[in-house]
Amino acid sequence: MNLRSLIEIVNKGQFIRPILNYVVHYLESDRSDKNKNIVNYINVLKLKWDVQYDEALEIIDEEIKGLKKGGLHCLMIGILVNLSKNEEIKEVFNQLKEEFATLPKYLRGIVVEKLKNVRELNFEEKDLQTIRIWSESYENTLTTKSFILLSKARGKKNEEQYNETVSLNVEAFKILKTIPHPSGMVQALNNSSWWLKDINKEKALAFTFPLGFYLGYYFHDDNFNVFNSLDTTFQVQKNNNDPLVYETSFIFSRCLSQLNKSESELIKNTFKDIINQLKYFVFNLDNNQHRSTPKLRDFIRKEIGKEKIPIDSINVSERTLKEFLSAKTKYIQPNTLRNIIDALEFEINTSTPLCIIKELKKKDIDKKFKVNFENFKNLPKERQISELFTSYLVHYYKEEIDLKKIIKDIKDTGLIKERCDYYTKELINSIFERNPKIDFNPLLTNVQEPKIYTNKNITFNEHPFYLGKKEVVKMFMKDLNKKNLKEFIENYLGLDTRQKKTIEKFIMNYGRYYDLKDIPKEFTPKVPKEIDPFVKKYTLKRKPSALSFYVFEGEEREEFIQIIGNLFS
Structure with missing residues (x-):
């Protein structure tokens, strides 16, 4: 095994995990005893990425005892320095520093990145010059340079120089995007948004769009980065009364619901604030009646009184309105509530009753659907099915939608507008949402103006998390043999929920690794024989198919096969 080539791969971060899985598979099938140390190093990296620190430390402890000082030993120490507790970190740092001079040059870049980050986070300013032991040339590799920029950004944040902080984060992001290094990219965007949320909330909000997009584009739903960045996005959107805060909450809740018990506990303990608030922000899109709560009645009563609106000017009978406001009726129909809302004008904020937000969203869906349904009907039927399937894969409303029936309707008589529920309308609307260009220059120069939403001007845009996912699904759908599209969808719909999620994961990762470049030939996975007929039948490209296959590990891989x-x- 060429350690130098392996380090080039590892420098790309956890995005390169399927390649490491392929390497482990290859090494273990070759001579597992000979390659044990390298396999353990890779396994430690994966455990660190999975936030399973105790398990990682256990392997590191055993490996360090048996390894001679040098390449792998130093790499293990490099991971240890990230996982060490505060009281131990300087000791581990010094050990890593002492071994630096003995390392081959190709290893020094990755070690410099760790040394510099630890140095600037854990040492006083007066000590920094006395512990520098590397040439600046080792700071020039793209990954190392980027993370040094992120480290500098943190320093500027601590000095409250926020303009420089943002500039450094954006510079790091642009470099990391060329690698690509998704974890670093998301870190740069997340830090910018989080650090600005109490300083410049409008600019913080502007960063949540690219953050959400690249989160959906690169990360699977159970990744810790997803929850961390959705938490940031939620807090920032909430501060700005941004309508997307409700969809962010919904996405967070759906991602959380897919975790097993131990994973779920970790997230619940880490993100207690958003967890405790989800019930105030998450709603469904059904058309059921709303409970007449004191909060809702007080809100309506206050707004009617504030605007001095005559009751007879509201498109609701006087009796119905009085019975609602006096709490004689326990429920209110959606159309009745919408008619009351339409007669008023009020500012939207996070204290607005959730059922009002729900009706405003449904109204927004109806408005867009009126135009988009006509556009949808004008597409060839095969294109309708393909686009609808893409939209279906991206969103979290799957359990609410009978896609099989919808496709049958399209084939038989065509989709009938009046039969579409709000979930179906939302999927069709999504087909015609376009990705706005992500431009960071205005974020660095322009003043972001605060936006005030009312029930008259509010609109619920497609969440950037979905837009990112849609981009990767489109790459799979583009390559999928159109002659076999019908069969593929039928087979997919015949699977149970767990099996569907497995296929969806393959589809997403096919797109995520579609354009991955600069991988040494010996590390580029080949399509395994188990899925070769599938790849050929559906005319999929071999490289992204192989990479997507090696995303799966253990039992999940066997299940996919x-x-x-x-x-x-």
Whole structure:
């Protein structure tokens, strides 16, 4: 195993995990005893990425005892320095520093990154010059340079120089995007948004769009980065009374619901604030009646009184309105509530009753659907099905939608507008949402103006998290053999929920790794024989297919092979 090439791969961060899985598979099938140390190093990296620190430290402890000082030993120490507790970190730092001079040059870049980050986070300013032991040339690799910029940005934040902080983060992001290094990219955007939220909340909000987009583009739903960045996005959107805060909450809740018990506990303990607030922000899109709560009645009563609106000017019978306001009726119909809302004008904020937000969103969906349904009908039927399937894969309303029936309707008589519920309308609207260009220059120069939303001007844009996911799904759909599209969808719909999620994961990762470049030939996975017939049948490209396959690990990989073998080949 060429350690130098391995380090080039590792420098790309956890995005490169499927390649490391392929390397482990290759090494273990070759001579597992000979390659044990390298396999353990890779496993430690994966455990660190999975936030399983105790397990990682256990392996590191065993490996350090048996390894001679040098390359792998130093790499293990490099991970240890990230996982050490505060009282231990300087000791580990000094150990890593002492070994630096003995390392081959190709290893020094990755070690410099760790040394510099630890140095600036854990040492006093007066000590910094006395502990520098590396040439600046080792700071010039793209990954190292980027993380040094992120480290400098943190320093500027501590000095409250926020303009410089943002500039450094954006500079780091642009470099990391060329690698690509998704974890670093998201870190740069997340830090900018989080650090600005109490200083310049409008600019902080502007960063949540690219943050959400790249989060959806690069990360699977169970990744810690997803929850961390959604938490940031939620707090920033809430501060700005941004309508997307409700969808952010919904996405967070759906991602959380997919975790197992231990994973869920970790997230709940880490993000207690958003967890405790989800119930105030998450709603469904059904058309059921609303409970007449004191909060809702007080809000309506206050707004009617504030505007001095005559009751007979509201498109609701006087009796119905009085019975609602006096709490004689326990429920209010959606259309009745919407008619009351339409007669008023009020500012939207996070204290606005949730059922009002729900009706405003449904109204926004209806408005967009009126135009988009006509556009949808004008598409060829095969295109309608393809676009709808893409939209379906991206969103979290799957359990609420009978896609099989919708596709049958499209084939038989065409989709009938009046039969579309709000979930279906939302999927069709999503087809015609376009990705705005992400431009960082205005964020660095322009003053971001605060936006005030009222029930008259509010609109609920597509969440950037969905837009990012849609981009990667489109790459798979573009390559999928159109002759076999019908069969592929039918096979997918015949799977149970767990199996569907497995196929969705393959589809997403196919797109995520579609354009991955600069991978040494010996590290580029080949399409395994188990899925080769599937790849050929559906005319998928081989490199992203192989990379997506090696995203799966352990039992999940075996399950994927079984699904493909039984249904799709």
